[in-house]
Amino acid sequence: xxxxxxxxxxxxxxxxxxxxxxxxxxxxxxxxxxxxxxxxxxxxxxxxxxxxxxxxxxxxxxxxxxxxxxxxxxxxxxxxxxxxxxxxxxxxxxxxxxxxxxxxxxxxxxxxxxxxxxxxxxxxxxxxxxxxxxxxxxxxxxxxxxxxxxxxxxxxxxxxxxxxxxxxxxxxxxxxxxxxxxxxxxxxxxxxxxxxxxxxxxxxxxxxxxxxxxxxxxxxxxxxxxxxxxxxxxxxxxxxxxxxxxxxxxxxxxxx
Numbered sequence: 001x002x003x004x005x006x007x008x009x010x011x012x013x014x015x016x017x018x019x020x021x022x023x024x025x026x027x028x029x030x031x032x033x034x035x036x037x038x039x040x041x042x043x044x045x046x047x048x049x050x051x052x053x054x055x056x057x058x059x060x061x062x063x064x065x066x067x068x069x070x071x072x073x074x075x076x077x078x079x080x081x082x083x084x085x086x087x088x089x090x091x092x093x094x095x096x097x098x099x100x101x102x103x104x105x106x107x108x109x110x111x112x113x114x115x116x117x118x119x120x121x122x123x124x125x126x127x128x129x130x131x132x133x134x135x136x137x138x139x140x141x142x143x144x145x146x147x148x149x150x151x152x153x154x155x156x157x158x159x160x161x162x163x164x165x166x167x168x169x170x171x172x173x174x175x176x177x178x179x180x181x182x183x184x185x186x187x188x189x190x191x192x193x194x195x196x197x198x199x200x201x202x203x204x205x206x207x208x209x210x211x212x213x214x215x216x217x218x219x220x221x222x223x224x225x226x227x228x229x230x231x232x233x234x235x236x237x238x239x240x241x242x243x244x245x246x247x248x249x250x251x252x253x254x255x256x
Contacts, residue, residue: 006023009042035059038070071162136178156246201251
């Protein structure tokens with residue numbers, strides 16, 4: 001089994017839960033390491049990641065600052081290339097490609113494009129020879145709660161397709177999210193996520209009918225948030241609105 005160490009950043013909050021989880025991966029007995037998601041630009045956190053090394057490569061699941069802000073400094077500390085799907089977050093390394101296999105620290109890491117939360121979101125299927133894969137999901141599937149479909153490039157249609165892809169590779173396998181606890185069966189978590197998304201979509205559709213408005217009408221997003229997400233804590237109301245915008249775009253594009 002792959003040796004996995006969680007180094008949790010001290011950045012708790014409504015969107016980060018108990019903090020961003022950086023992962024240090026290696027095969028048993030390997031001296032080198034792979035770091036996934038350096039997290040915020042926090043000196044103590046980055047020093048802990050660098051001390052786990054020598055770090056051979058740093059991988060990014062998506063562009064949000066709670067995952068990427070420490071990337072440049074971690075490269076300075078370790079010399080390891082930083083690779084992400086978005087070239088803007090690569091430092092000394094090439095952009096990640098869907099279906100690419102990376103071999104480092106004795107493990108195999110298959111890159112799986114999982115857009116939806118953001119357009120550049122990827123997951124990593126990590127395998128040590130002779131062991132079942134483990135799947136690192138970034139923010140696409142969290143340890144608790146649900147994922148926002150983030151503006152400006154989040155897409156519910158892409159997100160649902162990404163859940164399908166994660167279900168195929170993650171059924172019966174350990175899922176390691178960037179926020180919240182590990183998932184004993186990623187397939188089960190994905191199915192629960194899909195059911196929740198489809199129920200929310202149905203609620204939005206019913207809200208449009210009850211309010212007598214269309215997905216393109218002025219003020220629709222705010223009206224739907226007030227109708228569907230009335231019980232949501234104000235600290236995550238902005239995230240709820242982003243998801244509603246994505247749901248309205250999905251409904252707008254549905255065949256008549």
